[in-house]
Amino acid sequence: MKSTLNSTSESATAAIFLSAVLFCFAPVCSGEESSNKRTGEDIYKQFCSSCHVAGGNTAKPSKPIAGSKVLKSIATFQEYLENPPGHMPYYKTVVNDKSMVRKLYEYCKKLKQTQGA
Numbered sequence: 001m002k003s004t005l006n007s008t009s010e011s012a013t014a015a016i017f018l019s020a021v022l023f024c025f026a027p028v029c030s031g032e033e034s035s036n037k038r039t040g041e042d043i044y045k046q047f048c049s050s051c052h053v054a055g056g057n058t059a060k061p062s063k064p065i066a067g068s069k070v071l072k073s074i075a076t077f078q079e080y081l082e083n084p085p086g087h088m089p090y091y092k093t094v095v096n097d098k099s100m101v102r103k104l105y106e107y108c109k110k111l112k113q114t115q116g117a
C-alpha cells in the first residue's frame with residue numbers, strides 16, 4: 001500500500017513539474033518580448049525617440065512627427081517608413097510587423113509638438 005501511495009504522489013509531482021516546464025515554453029516566459037504586448041509608446045521609445053524627442057525632430061527640426069502629413073493615413077506612414085528619406089533610418093523589424101506599425105502610427109497621431117516650432 002505504501003509503495004502505491006508513493007508512486008501516486010511521485011507522478012503528481014512529475015505532472016506539476018512538467019506543466020511548469022511546458023509553461024515556460026510559452027511566449028510569456030521566453031526572454032523575447034512578444035510584439036503584441038508592446039505599446040506604441042514602447043516601440044517609439046526604442047526606435048524613434050532618440051531623434052524625435054516629444055514628437056519633434058532633433059536631427060532635422062523642420063520635420064517633426066507631430067502634425068506631419070506622413071500621418072495622414074496608416075498607408076502613408078507605412079510607405080514613409082519603408083522608404084525613409086535623408087537621415088531618417090530604415091527599421092526592418094518595425095516595417096515588417098504590421099501590428100508594430102499600427103501601434104506606432106496610433107501613438108504618433110497623438111503626439112503634439114511641445115518644443116521648437
Ligand code: HEC
Binds near residue numbers: 044048
Ligand atoms: C537617427 C535619427 C532618427 C530616428 C531614430 C528616427 N527618425 Fe524619423 N526622421 C529623421 C529625420 C532626419 C527626418 C527628416 C527626413 C528628411 O525629410 O530629410 C525624419 C522624418 C520623419 C517623419 C516625417 C516628418 C515629415 O513631415 O517629413 C516621420 C513620420 C518620422 N521621421 C517617423 C519616425 C519614426 C516612426 C521613427 C521610429 C520608428 C523615426 N522616425 C526614427 C530622423 C530620425
